[in-house]
Amino acid sequence: MAAQETDTSTTGLIDSEEDRESFNNGGDGATTSRPKEPWKGEYGKSIIYAGLDAIVTCFSLISSISASRQSSADVLVLGFANLVADGISMGVGDFLSSSSENDVAAKERAVTEWDVTNHGGPEKMELLQKYQALGMDVDDAATVVSIFAKYKNILVQEKMMVHGMLPPEEAEKPWKNGLVTFAAFLVFGTAPLLSFIILIPFTNNEMVKFVGACILSALALALLGIAKAKIAGRNYAFSVAVTLFNGAIAAAAAYAVGWTLKNIAGLED
Structure with a gap:
């Protein structure tokens, strides 16, 4: 029963045929075809x-x-x-x-983790201001930041993205x-x-x-x-x-x- 309720909760937004078509076309009801994805070859x-x-x-x-x-x-x-x-x-x-890119990213991650652990308030405020600058409502931005604050790894990655730094690629x-x-x-x-x-x-x-x-x-x-x-x-x-x-x-x-x-x-x- 729980599994059925979970499935219903995750598919409730596209439970009609019209919603499914809208979702497949980009989620906004557009009838144009979906743009082609770029090839994601590793090298x-x-x-x-x-x-x-x-x-x-x-x-x-x-x-x-x-x-x-x-x-x-x-x-x-x-x-x-x-x-x-x-x-x-x-x-x-x-x-x-x-x-060098991996070394710099790893160093930046270590610094960001320290900042998040020891100066959480200013770090969260910077994220809040960033989301507001992108057009997010202040209440919504505060909600998003408070949710991210519960998950340190996610918060660290978001902070790195704010500074224009991608997380280090472990598999690279x-x-x-x-x-x-x-x-x-x-x-x-x-x-x-x-x-x-x-x-x-x-x-x-x-x-x-x-x-x-x-x-x-x-x-x-x-x-x-x-x-x-x-x-x-x-x-x-x-x-x-x-x-x-x-x-x-x-x-x-x-x-x-x-x-x-x-x-x-x-x-x-």
Whole structure:
């Protein structure tokens, strides 16, 4: 009987078909379809960031080398050396960044717990003022704060959110973030270089290989643009266009620098 009463209490707000439809459409009676949720991949950010940086960096290097009319051997040696070095740097950087964020969050939580335990009054008053600033009625804000005050962990987390600090992620492993960043950098950064490997048996024309690198880089950037749109729940075409534009601008700038140094500044072999 108690279980039945509990079920009734939790479903009483949506006990009619109309209420259920309203709830499914956002709770306000709207008839528009529910917006698509973003993809919640755990390492999506690391993959997108490292992949985009790898493609742009590697292709920009290829562009500058091609503009100075160096050989495919130079492209491959410099390209892969730069790829491995930057990949290690990116991976270690992501690891250190994630570790630092967790350390800062843990320290902030310890400080907040102490403040809540030893200076509960001012801490609750700060929360009360924050909720009022967000538009909550003073009586409702006082009720919410008094309820949170019964649960120390919840109160601590709310206080951290007020200060713009997310609670430390217990399940997050910084070394995994670093490893994913390194792997993504190598995988996507290899795309522009594949043309200079695949076309070796078919042609010695450096321009043909460079065009192939352009095509492979564009495909890799488009793939990242699609992934970015999937994660953020944005328009696919717009995301791909922005990603391609970013890569094109970076590559054009690198090509212009290489051509200028070779043909105008007089840096001959």
